[in-house]
Amino acid sequence: MEYFLERIAKLLYAESGGNLNSHCLVFPNRRAGLFFLKYLSKQISKPLCAPGILTINDLFRSLSKLQLAENELLLLELYKVYRKVKKTEESFEDFFYWGDMLLNDFDDLDKYLADPEKLFRHVADIRKIDQQFGGLTDEQAEIVKRFWTNFDTTKLTSEKAGFISIWSVLNDLYETFRNSLREMNIAYEGMIFRDVAESESWKDQSMIKWEMMHFIGFNALNKCEKSIMLGLKESGKARFYWDYDDSYIGETNLNSAGYFLRTNIRIFGNDMPDDWNCTTLLSGDQKGVKQRVIDTSSDIAQVKLIPDLIR
Numbered sequence: 001m002e003y004f005l006e007r008i009a010k011l012l013y014a015e016s017g018g019n020l021n022s023h024c025l026v027f028p029n030r031r032a033g034l035f036f037l038k039y040l041s042k043q044i045s046k047p048l049c050a051p052g053i054l055t056i057n058d059l060f061r062s063l064s065k066l067q068l069a070e071n072e073l074l075l076l077e078l079y080k081v082y083r084k085v086k087k088t089e090e091s092f093e094d095f096f097y098w099g100d101m102l103l104n105d106f107d108d109l110d111k112y113l114a115d116p117e118k119l120f121r122h123v124a125d126i127r128k129i130d131q132q133f134g135g136l137t138d139e140q141a142e143i144v145k146r147f148w149t150n151f152d153t154t155k156l157t158s159e160k161a162g163f164i165s166i167w168s169v170l171n172d173l174y175e176t177f178r179n180s181l182r183e184m185n186i187a188y189e190g191m192i193f194r195d196v197a198e199s200e201s202w203k204d205q206s207m208i209k210w211e212m213m214h215f216i217g218f219n220a221l222n223k224c225e226k227s228i229m230l231g232l233k234e235s236g237k238a239r240f241y242w243d244y245d246d247s248y249i250g251e252t253n254l255n256s257a258g259y260f261l262r263t264n265i266r267i268f269g270n271d272m273p274d275d276w277n278c279t280t281l282l283s284g285d286q287k288g289v290k291q292r293v294i295d296t297s298s299d300i301a302q303v304k305l306i307p308d309l310i311r
Helices: 004-016 030-041 056-062 071-086 092-111 126-132 138-151 158-167 170-183 189-199 223-234 256-268 299-310
Strands: 023-027 052-055 212-216 238-241
Touching (some): 004 023, 004 030, 004 212, 023 030, 023 056, 052 056, 056 189, 056 223, 071 170, 092 170, 092 189, 092 223, 189 223, 223 238, 223 256
Parallel strands (some): 023 212, 212 238
C-alpha cells in the first residue's frame, strides 16, 4: 500500500528532478510535513535543497507584519479593554471564563471574514431577521432565528442577563480590542488571517518567494484560507492535493463526510496523479472484510472506546 504523502513525494521529486528548493509545501499541521520529508528522503540518492515546509498558520504569519501573541497576554489585554468598554470593576478571575470564550469567538469571526456589526446585533424582533442580517443563506437565517427564539429574553435568568449584558457591547469590545492589539503590533491567529486576506499583501510578488505553492491534505477551509488559495491558483502559483476515499467523494455515493472535499475539488481542482488509487477498505470490494460503524460524540470518546474494541 502506498501512502498519500509518499505518492506526493515521488510525484514532486520526479517532476522536479530533485530541484525542489523553489517550491513550498503547505500542510494542515507540522506532523504531515515531517512525514513528507521522511518519504522524500527515500527518493534521493544525493544531497539536495529541501523545499519550504509550512503549516497554513505559518504561511499566514509570514505574510503579515503582526506578531502572534501568547494567549495569556491576549487575555490580559482583552480584560483591560473589557473593563473600559463595559465600565465595570469585574475581577480578572470572574472575567477569565468569558474572556477565553470571547477570544475563540473573535478568532472564528475573523477566519470566516464575518461582519462583526451584524453578528453581534441583538435581535429584539425575530421578524426583522431578514432585514438585519441581509446576505445570509436560508439555512444561516434559520439558525439565527432558532437561537434567538430559544433564548427567549422574556424569561431571563441571571446567566441570560449576563449574556445579554456582554452581547450588547461585543461589537465595541471587538473593535477596541483589535485596535489596541494593532497599536502593539501583536494579534491573535484569526486577526492575522483576516489581516492577510483583506490587505491581499500576498499578491505582492516579493512576499511569496517560492515559484510554486503546494497545498496538501486539507479538508474544511475557512474563508481566509480559500481567499489566499484561490488567489494563488489564479496567478498560476498553486497546486492542490486532496486525500479522500471514493466511498464519500464519488458521485454515485455522496456522503456528508465528503461535503467539504467535493466543494474544494470543484473550486481548486485536484493535482493528484491519474494513477492514484482512492479506493480503500471503506469502498473497495473486500471479501471477508466486515465493517462496523460506531458513532461517538467526540475524539476523546473515540480514544476511550479503542481499548475495549481491541480487547
